[in-house]
Amino acid sequence: MVLRRPRVFEAAALVAIGLGVIVDAVSSVTHALPHPLVRYAALVLVCLGVTASRRYPWPGLATTLAGPLLAALLGADPLPTWTFTIFATFVVTLRGVPALPAGLVTGVADYAAIAIHAAAGGWDDIGSIAVAFALAAAATGSAIRGHHRYWDELRKRTQDAVATREAEAERRVAEERVRIARDLHDVLGHEVALVSMHLGAAEVHLPEGAQAARADLAAARAGVQAVLRETQQVLAALRVSGDDPGTAPAADYGRITELVESARAAGLDVDAAVDTAPAGLPHTVGTAAYRIVQEALTNAQRHGDGTVSLRVAAEPGAVTIEAVNVSAPREAPSRRGYGLVGMRERAASVGGRLEVREEGQLFWIRAVLDLGAEGVR
Structure with missing residues (x-):
């Protein structure tokens, strides 16, 4: 978007000033305009001021504004030079100079130059136009800069959010x-x-x-x-x-019912069906089953509507875990995934697999943990 590239506007304004200075200098010669030396001196002040404003904004702007004042005081027409000051004001506010002071200073200086040239002691129509243009140019430059800073900050925050995630x-x-x-x-x-x-x-x-x-x-x-x-x-x-205290009870299949009761005590509505731990269940499979159920209940509590259906079945040759919950309406899909990674790691650590799917607002988790050669006897 063009508004996100203030340098394009800055370059266009500088090109307009440069072309205007060249045209006015050539016109002073070809049309034999009065006071050519004064006009050249005013153009030189404008060029010096615009150049200096890149490093010294306020002194540069003041030098630019001296151009039309000099032309008016020495009898030359300040119209070309005060037009260049409008572009110069736009440039300096685009670079960060406060809009209101810059617009007011430019407007007052241009109005004074036009009033002096017209020998008018009161309000001058062209002078009022110069003031309006000065304020508009300052406001436009400041607005484009603010828009650019807003999008730049938004981009940085997005990058930080992605990196943090x-x-x-x-x-x-x-x-x-x-x-x-x-x-x-x-x-x-x-x-x-x-x-x-x-x-x-x-x-x-x-x-x-x-x-x-x-x-x-x-x-x-x-x-x-x-x-x-x-x-x-x-x-x-x-x-x-690790982040768990060393005195924490060991994870085991037999403690899955304790997990369910803890979740219920925390306010989660759990419809649970947990088979009795089969004889000969390998410790690694029991630990994996406990951790997967723990993460499934945690996910349902964080990302669901407060209800979850849980089934842990000790089938021949495998332990199957199924958890279904209704996703909360406020939940964004991009916020999920951390717990699922851990559950996949758990299932894979004992040679099992994890399946995840969504049907409308229903969120399904199904883990199958193979008992292998150490199956239930």
Whole structure:
């Protein structure tokens, strides 16, 4: 849009001044106008003032206004030069000079030059036109500058909003990955500890004379204990870097009903059907199911109308989670996506998948977590 490019208007005004100065200088010679030297001196003042106004706006404008005053005082017609001051006022206000002072100063100076030339002591018709043009030029320059600054600020805010949104998305993904890693390490630490206990029991139950087997078991226990220590060190680091307190209860399938009750206590109307935790459910799958349900309820509370239907089914070979809620009318689609990224990460961490779809105002989430070789027995 042209209004967003004030330099185009500035260049056009400067070109108009330049062409006008050239035409007036040539006309003074070709038409043998009176007082040619005075007219040239006035044109020189205009050119100097316009040039100086780029760095020194007020002194430059004052020098430009001296042109028509000089011409009028020395008997020359100030009409050409006061016309150039209108363009000069437009340029300086376009560059940031306050419109009202610039317009008033230009109008008074031009009116004085015209009044002196016309030898009129009262209000002059052409002088009133000069004042009106000066104020209009100043207002126009200021308005274009304000419009440009508005769009420039809007563009910067849009860029900042996009950058902030991308940073927020990256932060949420990083936090979710830390939580996934923390939960996996919780599970692994538990399982490794059990393996170490079973190895110790097997060593105790060995018969006399099985020294080779005992040595192998001792080496295996030492290796498992080293893995356990490293796992606990990594787990401690993850707890420090994450945003959840280390004393928070572990995420588990059996605690999904607690999540539902917490959501209801927070004011969410939850229609829930949660199957009992099946025997032999892998810890990783139970943790993923808990986190996905947690995020689904959070999304429904933030972006929905306050109701959600939840179904968690322990089917043969898979755990299926379905959540349906009505989107709030004020919710903008572009505001969604952070929680969905985390749920996809959760499902993928156990080899599952997440499906999301919208039907009118209904928002559906369906996660299928495969039990794999460690399925329910």
